[in-house]
Amino acid sequence: MTYSQIIFQSSMLLFAVSIIIPLICINAKKSLIRKLSLFTLIIACTGLLFFSFNVLVHETVNFHILLSGFTFNLSIDNLASFFIILISLIGLSVAIYSISYSEHFENEIKRNLLVSLTAFFILSMVFVVASHNLIAFLFFWELMSISSFMLVMFDYDKKETKKAGIFYFVMTQMSTIFLIFAFTLIYNHTNSLDYTPLQGLSAPLASLIFLSLTAGFAIKAGVIPFHKWLPYAHPASPSSISALMSGVMIKVAIYGFLRFLFLLPEQQLWWGILILIAGTVSALLGVIYALKEHDIKRLLAYHSIENIGIILLGVGLYMIFSFYQVRDLAMISIFAALFHTLNHALFKSLLFLSSGSVVYRMNTKNIEEMGGLIKKMPYTALLFLIGAISISALPPFNGFVSELMIFQVFLKFNVLSSPIIKIILILSLSLFALTSTLAAVCFVKAFGIVFLASPRSKEAESAKEVDSSMIIGPAIIAIFCIALGVFSYQIFEVIGQKVGINFSLPNLLILSMIAVFLGGLTYLIMKMVGNNKSRVTETWGCGINSQNGRMEYTASGFSQPVTTIFSSIYKPKLVNKKSFYDPDGVFFKEGEAKISLIKFFEEYLYMPVFRVISKVSSVLYSLQNRVELYPYILISFFAIISLLLYLGVIIR
Amino acid sequence: MNGFLLFAIANLTLVLFLSPLYISVIKKVKAILQGRHGPSVVQTYRNIFKLLKKESLYSRNSSFITRVTPYVDFTGSLLLSLFVPLIFIPNNSNIFGNIILFSYILMLTKFFIALSGLDAGSTFGGMGSSREMSVSAIIEPTIIMVFAAVAFSFNSVNFFEIIKNSLLSQNHVFLWLLFIPFIIILITESSRIPVDNPETHLELTMIHEAMVLEQSGKNLALIEWSSAIKQLVLIGIIVNIFIPIGVSTTMQIMTLSIAVIMFFIKSLLFVIGIGIIESNVAKLRFFRLSNLFAMSYFLSFITILIEVLL
Numbered sequence: 001m002t003y004s005q006i007i008f009q010s011s012m013l014l015f016a017v018s019i020i021i022p023l024i025c026i027n028a029k030k031s032l033i034r035k036l037s038l039f040t041l042i043i044a045c046t047g048l049l050f051f052s053f054n055v056l057v058h059e060t061v062n063f064h065i066l067l068s069g070f071t072f073n074l075s076i077d078n079l080a081s082f083f084i085i086l087i088s089l090i091g092l093s094v095a096i097y098s099i100s101y102s103e104h105f106e107n108e109i110k111r112n113l114l115v116s117l118t119a120f121f122i123l124s125m126v127f128v129v130a131s132h133n134l135i136a137f138l139f140f141w142e143l144m145s146i147s148s149f150m151l152v153m154f155d156y157d158k159k160e161t162k163k164a165g166i167f168y169f170v171m172t173q174m175s176t177i178f179l180i181f182a183f184t185l186i187y188n189h190t191n192s193l194d195y196t197p198l199q200g201l202s203a204p205l206a207s208l209i210f211l212s213l214t215a216g217f218a219i220k221a222g223v224i225p226f227h228k229w230l231p232y233a234h235p236a237s238p239s240s241i242s243a244l245m246s247g248v249m250i251k252v253a254i255y256g257f258l259r260f261l262f263l264l265p266e267q268q269l270w271w272g273i274l275i276l277i278a279g280t281v282s283a284l285l286g287v288i289y290a291l292k293e294h295d296i297k298r299l300l301a302y303h304s305i306e307n308i309g310i311i312l313l314g315v316g317l318y319m320i321f322s323f324y325q326v327r328d329l330a331m332i333s334i335f336a337a338l339f340h341t342l343n344h345a346l347f348k349s350l351l352f353l354s355s356g357s358v359v360y361r362m363n364t365k366n367i368e369e370m371g372g373l374i375k376k377m378p379y380t381a382l383l384f385l386i387g388a389i390s391i392s393a394l395p396p397f398n399g400f401v402s403e404l405m406i407f408q409v410f411l412k413f414n415v416l417s418s419p420i421i422k423i424i425l426i427l428s429l430s431l432f433a434l435t436s437t438l439a440a441v442c443f444v445k446a447f448g449i450v451f452l453a454s455p456r457s458k459e460a461e462s463a464k465e466v467d468s469s470m471i472i473g474p475a476i477i478a479i480f481c482i483a484l485g486v487f488s489y490q491i492f493e494v495i496g497q498k499v500g501i502n503f504s505l506p507n508l509l510i511l512s513m514i515a516v517f518l519g520g521l522t523y524l525i526m527k528m529v530g531n532n533k534s535r536v537t538e539t540w541g542c543g544i545n546s547q548n549g550r551m552e553y554t555a556s557g558f559s560q561p562v563t564t565i566f567s568s569i570y571k572p573k574l575v576n577k578k579s580f581y582d583p584d585g586v587f588f589k590e591g592e593a594k595i596s597l598i599k600f601f602e603e604y605l606y607m608p609v610f611r612v613i614s615k616v617s618s619v620l621y622s623l624q625n626r627v628e629l630y631p632y633i634l635i636s637f638f639a640i641i642s643l644l645l646y647l648g649v650i651i652r
Numbered sequence: 653m654n655g656f657l658l659f660a661i662a663n664l665t666l667v668l669f670l671s672p673l674y675i676s677v678i679k680k681v682k683a684i685l686q687g688r689h690g691p692s693v694v695q696t697y698r699n700i701f702k703l704l705k706k707e708s709l710y711s712r713n714s715s716f717i718t719r720v721t722p723y724v725d726f727t728g729s730l731l732l733s734l735f736v737p738l739i740f741i742p743n744n745s746n747i748f749g750n751i752i753l754f755s756y757i758l759m760l761t762k763f764f765i766a767l768s769g770l771d772a773g774s775t776f777g778g779m780g781s782s783r784e785m786s787v788s789a790i791i792e793p794t795i796i797m798v799f800a801a802v803a804f805s806f807n808s809v810n811f812f813e814i815i816k817n818s819l820l821s822q823n824h825v826f827l828w829l830l831f832i833p834f835i836i837i838l839i840t841e842s843s844r845i846p847v848d849n850p851e852t853h854l855e856l857t858m859i860h861e862a863m864v865l866e867q868s869g870k871n872l873a874l875i876e877w878s879s880a881i882k883q884l885v886l887i888g889i890i891v892n893i894f895i896p897i898g899v900s901t902t903m904q905i906m907t908l909s910i911a912v913i914m915f916f917i918k919s920l921l922f923v924i925g926i927g928i929i930e931s932n933v934a935k936l937r938f939f940r941l942s943n944l945f946a947m948s949y950f951l952s953f954i955t956i957l958i959e960v961l962l
Contacts, residue, residue: 536709
């Protein structure tokens, strides 16, 4: 047993300890137990972090666990270790965050349960990534789904939580059904449960496997049009869990997609185009839907859809370029996709955790009731600002670098010969450009309305800064957000030497040093030349001396220009009903007017499917739910007849 | 490295001291066309100097965002000026010149100005931020398309190489299709008519001015100066890509002084042109702007198609 195997196994042991401790003393009225458990979790995550970093640099680690007849293979290669780094890093900071956060639930059982389930959820995701055969993957995938379902349902007594939980459960099971279908096809072909490259597939079969894998993972990752569970599930679950689900769990789906994509050697061009288009549509629609949201967590959930779209853009470019065997660009795109996966995990968990602190103090998720929090919660505000700059892809933070890599791949598509592919790429490029600026618009709105100006409600006026653990947890991520951006050139220099590609990134470290120098110089010169007197006064209000929070610009006002420009996408529905006492329409009797946005995907995609299923099931229900015996006898009769036919005719 | 230092010093001096002039020149051209005398061409320098000597006022609601924004904006603009060869093309650098990085540093400065607009809690500021961010969002596809078209035509994503290649090859006739999109980008980014009106303080028309309404003293001076710098840098991109004549590639006194004179003449003519255009169009309604941007998007799309497919 090597050194790194020992680290891995002891981390697993620590995970088990941190799951079990709170469950044993579930009724104990001591926060010490939870602290102990979370502390164990922190050590376990740190151990895993070192372990996977070691694997990423050096070696592959294999394990075999025998369980009830099936062999559960665990093996950690470079791809898996990259995702374990991501899981354990976010897990680490969520564990630190939870030290204070878990204490605000109303009773001991809930607090203990949250800690235990969080550890369980992180562990199940580690195992999904580490598993190295189909059965293990499915088993841990389901474990991950179930533990996340329990966490979504954590506030089970609220009505919207129930709806969100059931919605999430149905979607996640649909995803599993598609995966089981794909795995069955794979098993049929290879006769083994291992991850073996699928050589010699016929084209339609390969496409069928690819499509069902795509559908399965796309549902879990929240790609449009399978995205509807995200904006329900994220606001319903506790903030630390939203950070894990949005930051990490949807990335596990990306991991699964990549893992099985690499097993399909003979790829077709239209697969790549499909992924590219799905990515572009998700990215653009995700951010456009986010713009109109006033629920801070739902807004962030829509941004997850956007960023998953950007990751898929990278993957789609990789597939297209590797189809044309342009190795350099293909490699840059896949690295861009992976880097954006890491970056999104970082800044999205940072945003979820810091907005979780705001929600924790404000007891509302509606940003229209916030405002002025930068003075009450300065550290949380700074953390949110770092996350907002990163997600808006502004230099020199990490979000910018991965988007820059994707842009640079786009700008080099001259190497392709097919004109149609070129036109698709050009259109996709311009929509991608729109996406990243709309994200900046959305985060000016989110940061500006939540943290700036004066408070818009009593809760906002009396808000206090959160405890230190809820600042330290996200602060760790924030440091990574800055470092991965500023040192990107150096990081990709090392990677580039290993794989033999020139990433041609700008050196952001020196650029930021020059910027700091110029900024400092400006400050000094202004200090010497300019007038240093300053005064604090009222905001200018056209002569009105008492400005208050109600006179400020609102979130809906802020996003109104964009919503008007994109009104054809939102499809606002205007209902205007009036009735009058007299035929000429003079004496008004009653009426109603309302503007609502059509939930496009719900009305035109989800509901029709639901209606068909409920119709079928109501027929079956009426057959089954009879008092008389006849229908049963009839059904049994037909069943036996068809069985006989099958055995007698078809098999022979 | 020596060449780069020279380039940096030349560019910084040029943008710092020339940029306020062009703001005044546009005003002067407009005044002459309207039959007025107009302010002197050194008025913008006087304004900046005057503002530097005034005390700064801060709103009671404002936070550190308002205080750092002028410096972020000014530093960002200075950095942008290092991305574009105005008179001298240094050897390729892996720090400056990337066109995507250029447009995102521009975005970073706008991000902070928009936040500072919201910071004071004034309705004007919020309105300005909202409009500015919306406009910059819908112009972004055009910017990227124009940059993409330039990148395809000159086979590089670096301004240094693009202008060098433009200097060496003169056969990109179709590139002139990009001239109109480029002017629309310039007008939008420097908040001029028909997108924005820098001279009014009416809530109906203003965008950029509304955001900086709460800034005063040296902070306002920095913000006004940096928008002048951004305008000059964008003008520099346009004139040097379309008419690269005169840009020096060697470090000789002779060629450099010719380059300075040539750049001055080229950009001055261009600025006078902008003044003439501005006096002849009316400000567009805000929701009509997307049509303008759609047109420029379309033109840059066609350019790419021609450059790439033919």
